[in-house]
Amino acid sequence: MLVGLAVGDALGTTLEFTPRAQVHPVTTITGGGPFNLPAGYWTDDTSMALCLAQSLLQRGGWAARDAMTRFVNWRDVGYLSSTGTCFDIGVQTSAALDRFLATGDPMAGPTDETQSGNGGVMRLAPVVLAYGADADLTDCTAREQSRLTHASPSCLQAARDMAVFLRTGDRSLLPRPATPPAEATGWVRDTMQAAHWAMTQGDCFTDVLCAAVNLGGDADTVGAVTGQLAGRVWGWTGIPDPWRKVLHDHDMILELADRLYDMTPKGPNP
Numbered sequence: 529m530l531v532g533l534a535v536g537d538a539l540g541t542t543l544e545f546t547p548r549a550q551v552h553p554v555t556t557i558t559g560g561g562p563f564n565l566p567a568g569y570w571t572d573d574t575s576m577a578l579c580l581a582q583s584l585l586q587r588g589g590w591a592a593r594d595a596m597t598r599f600v601n602w603r604d605v606g607y608l609s610s611t612g613t614c615f616d617i618g619v620q621t622s623a624a625l626d627r628f629l630a631t632g633d634p635m636a637g638p639t640d641e642t643q644s645g646n647g648g649v650m651r652l653a654p655v656v657l658a659y660g661a662d663a664d665l666t667d668c669t670a671r672e673q674s675r676l677t678h679a680s681p682s683c684l685q686a687a688r689d690m691a692v693f694l695r696t697g698d699r700s701l702l703p704r705p706a707t708p709p710a711e712a713t714g715w716v717r718d719t720m721q722a723a724h725w726a727m728t729q730g731d732c733f734t735d736v737l738c739a740a741v742n743l744g745g746d747a748d749t750v751g752a753v754t755g756q757l758a759g760r761v762w763g764w765t766g767i768p769d770p771w772r773k774v775l776h777d778h779d780m781i782l783e784l785a786d787r788l789y790d791m792t793p794k795g796p797n798p
Contacts, residue, residue, distance in 0.1 A: 529653040529694060530785040531778065532733070532759025533577055533752045535771050537570040540741035540751030544571070544616075548711055551744040557774050568774035569610040572617050573650040573752035574781075578608040580673060581654035581784045589658070589793035590669045592634040596676055600625050610776050616748075618714065620645045624677040637679030644682040646719040648674025649690050650749045653756045656694040657788035665793070666695050678716070686716045690753070697760050704728055712745035719746065723754040733758045733766040 541561040542554050559567035579598035587594050601607035603614045603625055620643055627636040637648075655673055659666040670691035671684045693701045708725040709718040726740035740754035741747045759767065764782070772778055 529756045529759040530577065530581070530657065530788075531764055531772065531775070531781055532755035532757075532767060533650075533653050534570050534574040534755070534778075534781050535767055535775055536737055536740065536751030536753070536755025536758075537573045537748050538565075538568050538751075538775060539737055539755075539771070540747035540749070541565055541569070541571050543741055543744050543747040546744040546747065548744040551742055553738070553742045555738055556768075557771055563615050565610070566776075568776045570776060571610075571748045572614070572621070573749050575602050575608050575610070575614070576621075576647070577651040577654055577752075578781070578784065580651055581657075581788055582608070584654055584658045584793065585784070585787055585791065588791070590655075590672060592672065592676060595673065596625070596628045596634040596636070599676070600629065618645055618647055621647050621677045628676075635675045635679065637675050637677045637683070639679045639681075641680045641682060643678075644680040644716050645678050645714050646683075646686075646716045646746065646749050646753070648676075648678040648683045648687045649716060649719065650752045652687060652690055653694065653759075654784075654788055656691055657785055658791055658793045660695045660789075663692075663695065666691050683716050686720050690720070690756075694756060694760050699727075699761065702727055702757070708743055712740075712743035712747065712750045714746045714749065719750055719753055722750045723757060726750070726754045727757055727761075733762045734768055 539557050559565045583595040606613040624636040655669045670687045674687040703724045705725045708722050712722040726736045729739035730736045741751040
């Protein structure tokens with residue numbers, strides 16, 4: 529799931545911000561895109577997931593303030609960035625980090641439905657890896673980590689629903705939309721609809737990830753979300769070997785995933 533997240537992010541960055549009508553379909557990881565990244569490098573989706581992973585490991589479980597501090601360090605000094613700097617961050621995420629710095633309250637995500645971005649689902653896999661043995665803790669922590677930056681009812685519901693699938697792998701839980709959204713936007717409902725549609729577009733990791741990112745728009749995040757879903761279905765071995773080999777810091781990401789899966793998480797920390 530975690531490697532799938534990063535692979536989907538790296539695959540999608542090539543088409544990030546590209547209108548769907550202007551997409552030249554990609555079939556493999558090539559880099560480039562609006563940030564002119566080397567092939568295999570990833571964006572904010574993976575950086576935030578790695579921040580969350582390190583927080584869970586270092587604190588032995590969920591610690592909201594620690595997670596937010598790591599997000600701030602990523603934004604401000606490039607902590608866990610693929611390039612050493614924060615070159616891509618959502619407006620809603622950055623505003624939440626500013627609120628945290630101003631108030632000290634880590635639960636800084638807006639609750640208004642009009643601010644229902646996809647940040648809470650793009651970074652979710654570490655929570656499921658750490659807490660997956662406990663359904664209630666998984667569901668609760670999935671919502672809590674979304675609340676840091678994206679706290680509307682739609683955001684919290686999407687995080688919880690996605691966590692249930694990632695925990696169980698029950699494909700009957702995935703809706704089967706007949707068509708994708710007109711544009712794969714940064715709104716959480718559009719992102720989830722795009723990812724769910726992509727999961728119907730093939731019988732292997734490669735096919736569904738290419739379907740996801742070739743929608744254009746918020747292609748890196750749609751790729752990251754679909755990569756988590758597809759990683760749960762087809763596993764690490766289902767990810768094409770050339771994609772794993774080109775992925776920046778693949779071995780570090782895989783090691784984090786293994787350590788999260790093996791940990792015995794504690795309850796919430798201050």
